[in-house]
Structures are given as C-alpha cells and as structure tokens.
Amino acid sequence: MTSLKMLHARLLNQQIAAHKFESPGELVKWLGAVQAQDYLGALWAVGLRLNNAAESDIEKAISNKTILRSWPMRGTLHFIAPEDARWMLQLLTPRIISRAASIYRNSGLDKKIFAKSSKVIVKALQGGKQLERKEIYRTLEEAKISTSENRGLHILGVLAQQGLICFGPRKGKQQSFVLLDEWMPETKSLKGDEAIATLAQTYFTSHGPATVQDFVWWSGLTVTDAKRGLDIIKKNFTEVKVNDNSYWMWDDALLSVEKPRATYLLPCFDQYLVGYKDRSAAVEAKFTQQIFGASNGIFASVLLINGKVGGTWKRSFYKNEVIIEIKPFKKLRGTEKARILKVAKQYSNCTAMKLKLHY
Numbered sequence: 001m002t003s004l005k006m007l008h009a010r011l012l013n014q015q016i017a018a019h020k021f022e023s024p025g026e027l028v029k030w031l032g033a034v035q036a037q038d039y040l041g042a043l044w045a046v047g048l049r050l051n052n053a054a055e056s057d058i059e060k061a062i063s064n065k066t067i068l069r070s071w072p073m074r075g076t077l078h079f080i081a082p083e084d085a086r087w088m089l090q091l092l093t094p095r096i097i098s099r100a101a102s103i104y105r106n107s108g109l110d111k112k113i114f115a116k117s118s119k120v121i122v123k124a125l126q127g128g129k130q131l132e133r134k135e136i137y138r139t140l141e142e143a144k145i146s147t148s149e150n151r152g153l154h155i156l157g158v159l160a161q162q163g164l165i166c167f168g169p170r171k172g173k174q175q176s177f178v179l180l181d182e183w184m185p186e187t188k189s190l191k192g193d194e195a196i197a198t199l200a201q202t203y204f205t206s207h208g209p210a211t212v213q214d215f216v217w218w219s220g221l222t223v224t225d226a227k228r229g230l231d232i233i234k235k236n237f238t239e240v241k242v243n244d245n246s247y248w249m250w251d252d253a254l255l256s257v258e259k260p261r262a263t264y265l266l267p268c269f270d271q272y273l274v275g276y277k278d279r280s281a282a283v284e285a286k287f288t289q290q291i292f293g294a295s296n297g298i299f300a301s302v303l304l305i306n307g308k309v310g311g312t313w314k315r316s317f318y319k320n321e322v323i324i325e326i327k328p329f330k331k332l333r334g335t336e337k338a339r340i341l342k343v344a345k346q347y348s349n350c351t352a353m354k355l356k357l358h359y
Contacts, residue, residue: 001209001240001241001242001247001255002242003242003243003281004306004307005255005257006209006240006242006247006281007281007282007307007308008254008257008307009208009209009249009254009255009257010207010208010209010210010272011262011272011307012254012257013205013206013207013208013249013250013251013254014031014049014206014207014271014272014275015027015030015031015049015050015206016048016049016264016266016272017262019049019050019051021049021050022050022051023050023061023066024046024050024053024057024058024061024066024067025061025066025067025081027046027049027050028046028067028079028080028081029081029084030202030205030206031202031206031207031271032080032084032199032202032203032206033072033073033078033079033080033088034046034078034079034080034271035076035077035078035269035270035271035274036069036077036078036079036269037076037077037269038267038268038269039175040055040267040315041267041268041269041270041301042077042079042267042269043055043058043059043350044267044347044350045266045267045269045270045271046058046067046079047347047350048264048265048266048267048343048346048347048350052349053350054349054350054352055350055351055352056352059169059170062167062168062169062170063168063169065082065183065184066081066082067079067080067081067082068080068081068082068085068166068167068183068184069166069167069175070085070089070160070161070166070167070180071093071096071157071160071161072085072088072089072092072093072161073088073092073093073096073218073219073220074096074220075096075100075157082184082187083184083187083188085163085166085180085184086163086180086186086187086189087189087190087191087195087198088195088199089160089161089162089163090163090189090191090195091190091191091195091196091199091221092219092220092221093161093162095220095222096161096220097158097161097162100154103154104154104158107149107150107151107154108146108151109151109154109155113145113155114155114158114159116143116145117140117143117145117155117159118159118162118164120139120140120143120145121136121139121140121159121164121165121177122164122179124136124139125165125177125178125179125182126179126182127182128178128182129178130168130169130171130176130177130178131176131177132171132172132174132175132176132177133152133156133174133177134174136152136156136177137152140152140155156177160180163180164179164180165177165178165179165180166178166180166183166184168183193228193229193232196221196225196226196228196229196232197229197232197233199219199221199229200215200226200229200230200232200233201233201236203215203218203219204230204233204237204248204249204250205250207271207275207276208237208247208248208249208250209240209242209247209248209249210247210248210249210275210276211245211246211247211248211277211278212226212227212230212246213277213278214275214276214277214278215229215230216277217276217277218275218276218277230248234248236250237249237250238250238251238252238255240255242281261306262304262306262339263303263304263305263336263339263340263342263343264303264304264343265301265302265303265304265313265324265340265343265344265347266301266302266303266304267301268299268300268301269299270301270302272304273291273302273309281308282304282307282308282309283308283309284308284309287309287329290312290329291309291312300312301313301314301315303326303327303328303340305336309329310328310329310330311326311327311328311329312327313325313326313327314327315347317353320353320354321353321354321355321356322347322348322351322353322354322355322356323356323358324344324347324348324355324356324357324358325358325359326340326357326358326359328359332359337359340357341357344357
C-alpha cells in the first residue's frame with residue numbers, strides 16, 4: 001500500500017471523506033475517543049464528520065448524555081461514549097495518575113488532599129447539582145484546599161480519572177461538572193483482556209491503517225498490553241505493508257482506494273493527526289514546526305489538501321460572524337480556493353454564523 005492510499009483509507013475510516021453516521025453519539029462511539037481540550041475545536045471535529053451538523057446538535061448530545069467529556073486517556077480531555085466511560089477510566093487512568101505523581105507532589109498535593117477534595121466535591125454536587133469550575137474552586141477554597149497554581153485543575157483531573165466526576169452541559173460559556181454516578185447510570189464494565197481487546201477493535205476499525213506503535217500512543221497502554229489487544233482481534237483485520245512497516249485495517253476493500261482529492265479544514269488536535277504516533281505521511285518534515293507545538297503536541301488547525309497538510313487556518317468570532325484566515329504553505333490554485341470556500345461554509349453553517357474568509 002502506498003502512503004497516499006493509506007491516508008485516503010484513514011480519511012474514509014475516520015468519517016472525514018465519507019459519512020455513515022447520523023448522530024454525534026454514534027460518531028464518537030465509532031472513533032472511541034475524540035480529543036477535546038479545545039472545546040469549540042472538538043465540536044467541529046465531530047461536526048465535520050457528520051452531514052449538516054450544527055454545534056447545537058453536538059451540545060444537545062452532551063446534555064442528552066449520548067456524549068461525555070472527561071479525561072480518559074493521555075491526561076487529556078476527550079469526548080467518549082458514556083457507556084464506555086467507566087471501563088476506559090479504569091483501564092487507562094491509573095498509569096496516568098502514577099506518572100504524574102511527582103507533579104502532584106511538587107504542587108503540594110497528596111492522597112490526603114485528594115481524598116478530602118473528593119468528599120467536599122461530592123457534597124457540593126450531590127442531588128444532581130451542576131457547578132462550573134470557578135464554583136468548585138470556591139467550594140474547595142472554603143474548605144481550606146488551595147486551588148492556586150494549577151492545583152485546582154490537578155484535583156479535578158484526578159477525581160475525573162478516578163470516575164468520581166465528569167463534565168456536564170454548558171452553563172453560559174462554561175461547561176459544568178457533575179457526579180458521574182448521578183449523570184450516567186452504571187453500565188456493563190469491561191475488565192482485563194476484554195477491555196484491551198475492545199479498545200484495540202475500536203481503534204484499528206476507526207483509525208486504520210495504523211501500527212501497534214500508533215495504538216500505544218493513542219491509548220496510553222503499555223506496548224505489551226497493546227500487542228496483546230491486537231493479537232486477540234487481528235484475525236478480523238488485514239495486515240498491509242507501508243514502507244516495510246506493518247499496518248492493520250479492518251476492511252480490505254479499502255485497499256483499492258484511489259489518491260484522495262478533497263480539501264478539509266481540520267481543528268487543532270484532530271484525530272486525523274493526533275491519533276497516530278507517526279504523522280510523517282500527512283505532514284512534510286519542513287512544515288512540522290508550523291503544526292506541532294514544542295511541549296503540547298499538535299496545536300494548529302490544519303488545511304488538508306489531497307490527504308496531506310497544506311497549510312493552517314485560524315478562526316475568530318465577531319458578533320454574528322466567524323472569520324477564517326487561511327495560511328497555505330504554497331500558492332493556491334483556483335480550484336483549491338473553491339474547495340476551501342466550500343468547507344469554510346460548512347464550518348460557518350455548523351457555528352450558525354456568517355462567514356468571512358481571508359487568505
């Protein structure tokens with residue numbers, strides 16, 4: 001398989017080049033997890049993979065509990081299916097918390113403070129209450145628990161990773177926090193090899209062709225666990241070679257895919273790039289510094305042309321307008337500008353705002 005065919009297969013499997021799901025919940029369930037620390041970017045990451053989606057539809061899915069936002073993997077916020085929340089947290093977050101132990105110690109946080117914070121927050125949220133971050137911070141401060149210098153964020157992250165809290169619907173411009181057990185009733189729990197295999201099945205189905213190393217990066221599993229997950233499910237998948245490396249994909253019909261000829265505006269941290277350890281097929285080496293941050297991974301929203309990153313874009317909002325500024329890596333042809341205009345209109349429709357497009 002050529003690199004271009006691999007990229008096109010990913011575009012199809014990730015629902016960018018073809019849409020087969022009708023609802024945000026179905027799409028998030030298919031992908032397994034959608035990175036979501038940039039909230040508005042995450043809404044577009046879901047919206048661009050659906051037909052005629054609006055941000056309001058995706059936010060309704062959060063309010064209706066068909067999408068859940070929490071910290072299930074890599075210490076980073078994601079959208080996940082609510083029924084997957086508990087087993088994913090149990091499988092993936094103990095290593096995250098353990099690896100961050102020195103950070104917590106340096107911030108003056110220990111098991112005693114996390115336990116006290118847990119009691120305070122449970123009491124504040126019990127009975128279906130929904131509190132914004134600043135309200136929870138105020139509650140913790142009143143209990144003599146300092147939230148300064150990122151301590152509050154560390155506390156919220158750990159308690160979410162332990163399955164105590166998660167994000168609820170937005171209150172104004174801020175999302176609220178709720179108790180996970182009140183927000184989402186108990187669902188079937190997966191453990192051990194069943195959980196690992198389910199995660200592997202989801203990843204290689206929705207993100208393939210991908211390598212074991214890609215799966216390790218995306219999931220945060222150990223190499224041993226990732227290989228075991230693939231071993232359990234790989235009889236249902238096809239192994240392909242790209243530059244002598246083994247990639248796995250679920251549908252061998254995609255082996256016949258042609259070179260991608262489409263243009264997309266992807267948000268920062270989109271799965272098309274952040275879902276893989278090796279992104280060299282999609283990003284030329286000379287452009288990596290313009291796409292990847294020095295300490296926080298991918299930070300740029302990217303212009304995708306024929307499966308490869310061909311520039312960056314930024315959004316800004318003014319009253320009822322969304323202003324999109326395109327920064328291509330090379331001079332654009334007329335046909336490319338026409339395609340960019342089309343996808344920019346899709347984004348403006350998703351935000352329900354008028355479009356202003358600048359190059």
